[in-house]
Amino acid sequence: MIFFFGTRASNIGNFNIPNSKCDYCKQESTQRISVFGKYAHIFWIPIFPIGKKAVAECTHCKRTIAQNEFSPELKSLYKNYKGKTKRPFWHWLGLIIFGLLIAFITLIGITSEKDPRSDLLSADEKLMISNPTMESDSISYKIKKVFDIFTTEEIKPSEFKYLTKISGDKALILVQIPKLRKVEKKARAEALEMVEMVTDNQQILKGKDLYIGIKGLFSMMLIKTPTYEKNSKFALTSELYEFYGPKPESKK
Ligand SMILES: [Zn+2]
Known part of the structure; x- marks a missing residue:
């Protein structure tokens, strides 16, 4: 023994x-x-x-x-x-x-300073809403339409939340799918495809760098930026920070 x-x-x-x-x-x-x-x-x-x-x-x-x-x-x-x-x-x-x-x-x-851009992203995540309108956020509105059509009731599309933000030559597209964890990894990739079905065809997004983040209940699970793409429970949320510009120099 x-x-x-x-x-x-x-x-x-x-x-x-x-x-x-x-x-x-x-x-x-x-x-x-x-x-x-x-x-x-x-x-x-x-x-x-x-x-x-x-x-x-x-x-x-x-x-x-x-x-x-x-x-x-x-x-x-x-x-x-x-x-x-x-x-x-x-x-x-x-x-x-x-x-x-x-x-x-x-x-x-002690030594690692918090990236101030994480607060900006958290603030934007809080702005996600479940019922974007054509007037307030047309891109999110269209993305929601796609999800409403193609998502099964099982993962409750009515609970999804959306936000699109355009700043200069960049755009941030956030979607929250609370039950995303329940979706098989392969099928999860389809969520990103659905978002891109919309973003690929928007005049307003032409030539812009897209920062797409699809969040589960707590954390980002699908991320696509001009330099990074990941479908994983451990997708690096920090890859979205680039939307807010380069990391500010630490002040002493
Ligand atoms: Zn002896």
């Missing part, structure tokens, strides 16, 4: 005990105490130490005495030596790695 976590021990010190007599062979000064450092492990990676145990052995007759069978004399001798044993650092390996990880994450949090 193999356990993936539990305790193991490694030898961390050996002491020859002078003036001790072996109970078995009656030889003098033949006792040797070996100290083992116990540690918790997960998948054989030491995590942290959990106490020590000792065993005495007669170097002459090879009889061993477990720690719980030590004579009072041997016990007190062991006490004196126990403090001299030093654990190797790797008994703390798991805790050390964990500590470094925390420090690393903290450091990243």
